[in-house]
Amino acid sequence: MLILTYGSRGDVEPYVALGLGLKAHGHDVMLATSRRFQGFVEAHGLAFGPLSDALLSILDTDQGKALLEKGGSLLQVIKSSLAMWRQLKPMQQALMRECWEVASTFRPDIIVYHSKAAAAPSIADRLGSACVLATPVPMHVPTRAFRFAILPRLPLGGWVNKASYGLTNGVVKRVFGPLIQDFRRSLDLPAVKNYDPLTRSDGSDIPVLHGFSQVVLPRPEDWPASAHVTGYWFLPDAADWTPPDALAAFLAAGPPPVYVGFGSMSVRQPETLARLSAEALAAAGVRGILASGWGALTAADLPENVLLIQEAPHHWLFPKMAAIVHHGGAGTTAAALQAGKPSLVVPFFGDQPFWGARVHAIGAGPKPIPRAKLTAARLAAAIREMTRSQGMQARAAEIGALISREDGVAVARGLIENAGSGPGRR
Known part of the structure; x- marks a missing residue:
């Protein structure tokens, strides 16, 4: 085959x-x-x-x-x-x-x-x-x-x-x-x-x-x-995957962070996107993990409450998050929903706005923010909604349980x- x-x-x-x-x-x-x-x-x-x-x-x-x-x-x-x-x-x-x-x-x-x-x-x-x-x-x-x-x-x-x-x-x-x-x-x-x-x-x-x-x-x-x-179509759990020491230490050092990552969405100024994300996390009063991924997201000077990682298996990392911010690719959307955590989609192109609208429609996340309209203030507001809305958290958990079956x-x-x-x- x-x-x-x-x-x-x-x-x-x-x-x-x-x-x-x-x-x-x-x-x-x-x-x-x-x-x-x-x-x-x-x-x-x-x-x-x-x-x-x-x-x-x-x-x-x-x-x-x-x-x-x-x-x-x-x-x-x-x-x-x-x-x-x-x-x-x-x-x-x-x-x-x-x-x-x-x-x-x-x-x-x-x-x-x-x-x-x-x-x-x-x-x-x-x-x-x-x-x-x-x-x-x-x-x-x-x-x-x-x-x-x-x-x-x-x-x-x-x-x-x-x-x-x-x-x-x-x-x-x-x-x-x-x-x-x-x-x-x-x-x-x-x-x-x-x-x-x-x-x-x-x-x-x-x-x-x-x-x-x-x-x-x-x-x-x-x-x-x-x-x-x-x-x-999910991969089996990577039971033998071991996180880098920095990631393991960061997760153990405080409450669950918010994940921000845009997968393979390469941009011309990744540092700008990293700084915007870090500013939004600080304004929302939460810890965060920035994933550079294929898009080479970088940040020369991140605050202590934000960790930059190259990548980690989504099915391992996402359940440990308080909320998830991503680009809305079909695979990442699936992993975020399965994890049972609220997620915000920041669509770039293609089918990503479609999945962002579906996440919002089923109550598992805020209204999507298109990449062209993303600001630190808007991102911070969405992060606050995800981390403070008990109704959204309960709905995301319910959907995650159904998908996992x-x-x-x-x-x-x-x-x-x-x-x-x-x-x-x-």
Whole structure:
């Protein structure tokens, strides 16, 4: 079985969890993703398939960081993305070829893939494999229940929500359709008349597994039978993980701190964001932990009540916090909710505003503060709300308990196995 995924840590970790669940039930599993995650994948005992870092490296450039910082504006995202497409197109074509090279060597009977691995259905056609789209974000299957996840919230009714998928999927088809057709020709496959990322070339539906909890977002009633909500895909607890001495000492030295971290969201002035966070923690009268993460958040002179760490497993650290401030990536949101602690989402771009709105809607955190509107005063006010509101704390704990009872990996594994033995298998 081959798992194809691409993106930041949040686009890799859930798929490692899936891979472990499949391997534990006798499947031979390889996970292919960016080379920067090779150590992470192999440390969990999975075979690794190498894909280029080139597309991810774009986010490390000033142009990529500017795109993230302007991510609150859909128009800015569209303009910046179109401007970068000439640069991104050959990288996307190379990524498709690399996915084929891995798959043609491993020759899986089932391919489980992230939507960024858009070549997967064509590869499955070429190899005669089953394929399953597995995603932590609900942004593929149309519904009246909610809008396409990366679009602004427009409370205009169900028909607008459903129409948003037609609009965005139309753009996807227009941009990726020609690439897919070229890729299929390179594999000696016939062209598809109307490229649709949710169907195989014979018109059959691709099973879509959504790796989130119905406690957070219930399955829409108008979804087809091919679309499933499994629950989150969490890694097993890292029982053997030992915190650095500085972190262990800081946690033992006082009341639970507030976590502030923005994952892989690289910014051009990380020191400014660190100082803003430290100022907000001081104004709220709480201790804090700042996580630098992939975004290289730094601070030259932090007060004694704030500790800067590189990273720590979220499932180990978050339950020890009083509250959590994060960027709203699907994986970090899941970990914060499972921990049962109130969380504030500071969205940068993409699906992050969507998850921030969901956290607030279910009562597990304050109203999100977009990165472009983040100030020390606003952050301090949200931290005070999270650490002083008994109702919010109780609700977050209730949600955490419900999520912890689910086994999303087991549900997903069963659906993947069914897809491998069903009519989609060639």
